[in-house]
Amino acid sequence: MIAERYIMREIIKPATVICAVLVFIYGSFIAARYWADAAQGDLPGSSVMILVFFRVAVAMELLLPTTVYLSTVLALSRLYRDGEITAMFASGISPVRIAWAVFGTALLAAMLTGCFSLCIRPWAWNQFYTMKAQAKANFDLTRMKGGIFYEIWHGKRVIFAEKVNGKKSRAENIFIQTKHTDSLQIIYAREARQFTDTNTGTPILKLFHGNDYEFSNSADKEIILRFEQSELALEPREFVKKDKVKAVPTISLLQSGNSQEIAELQWRLITPVSTVLLAMLAVPLSRSSPRQGKYAKIPLAIMIFALYYNISAIMKKWVAQGAIDAFPGLWWTQLGLVILLIFLWWQPELALLWRRRMA
Incomplete structure (x- = not known):
């Protein structure tokens, strides 16, 4: 042995x-x-x-x-x-x-x-x-790079920002296009910042100085809103594995x-x-x-x-x-x-x- x-x-x-x-x-x-x-x-x-x-x-x-x-x-x-x-x-x-x-x-x-x-x-x-x-499935502003289009939610949302500061969770000249069931929403803002809701834990995108365009698929109408400050809840979509x-x-x-x-x-x-x-x-x-x-x-x-x-x-x-x-x-x-x-x-x-x- x-x-x-x-x-x-x-x-x-x-x-x-x-x-x-x-x-x-x-x-x-x-x-x-x-x-x-x-x-x-x-x-x-x-x-x-x-x-x-x-x-x-x-x-x-x-x-x-x-x-x-x-x-x-x-x-x-x-x-x-x-x-x-x-x-x-x-x-x-x-x-x-x-x-x-x-x-x-x-x-x-x-x-x-x-x-x-x-x-x-x-x-x-x-x-x-x-x-x-x-x-x-989830969006995170800190992962973005300036000048690049990002598709999330299986292409139902497209996000673009001219400049991104990942450390500060801040973006400039941001463009967001979202496809809903019966409408198309386009948001443009000069500045955006991301933070997390302390109560729900939901990521929130706070938008400053921009416009919100919504186009209906079923009727020939559109809605245009101008805002100084707006919030967009980035609720994580149910991911598909x-x-x-x-x-x-x-x-x-x-x-x-x-x-x-x-x-x-x-x-x-x-x-x-x-x-x-x-x-x-x-x-x-x-x-x-x-x-x-x-x-x-x-x-x-x-x-x-x-x-x-x-x-x-x-x-x-x-x-x-x-x-x-x-x-x-x-x-x-x-x-x-x-x-x-x-x-x-x-x-x-x-x-x-x-x-x-x-x-």
Whole structure:
């Protein structure tokens, strides 16, 4: 058991660093996208990091298998380079015991991956879609930029301001067009300020020195009002959150016959399985000579993972579209990993047998 614990420890050490780096890279990429949306006024700046958190939580189902896979390749490659694997074999430790040590580590990671994939993934997607829908449904003057037209309420209201001071919640030369059921309202004001009603919590837009035009759709009449000061309640519209299959709870997917939901369910189920298979694949993949560096097998490992992930994503799309049968569906990818694992595991024996036949 000492050798097994040593191998597990050697795998876990780089795993923590790799996982942290992957989370940082992915989180930074997503944050840059949402900060760009916030700069355009599409999202409130206060919600960016929360949205990033939900996206990282979703991504953990892929980052964890990647982490275990790469850390196993790194750890075993280093042990091969330093001759420690050779010493283990010389002392009677078989390759099967090394594989069992990797399997134990991968099994723990698979349990955590399954938790993220089956439980946290749908919850995080639901929270993400809800928050994003709320952000787009509500208006906030501080998110606006001068000289840009903003559509809210699914295009029923258009807002434009020549100049905006977000810190002071103040705008100059503001134009507001609102489509009602039977009329069209256009408001122009030289100045506008936003504040919140202390009693109701409703955002209020206070307008100064402007005109209010209202045109009826049913009759040929118009109303023009001039005001020195007016208030416009910016009551949040009831946001519409589109139902996304990614946010459907796993228990509901189990009872579904819809092809899209079947594809989503299979995706969630294969992630913990692939965690174990990829880690086991790293055992024969990390075989190297002492002259090779510990990073020698990393490019090949990354290529195999990228190929596996892209094939899985394509097959998920095919299952969702009904292009291929729901069963085995995405399980073909796991069968492919098993076949590749068997081939790489027996590759040295097959190569030796081939050389003997050629001799």
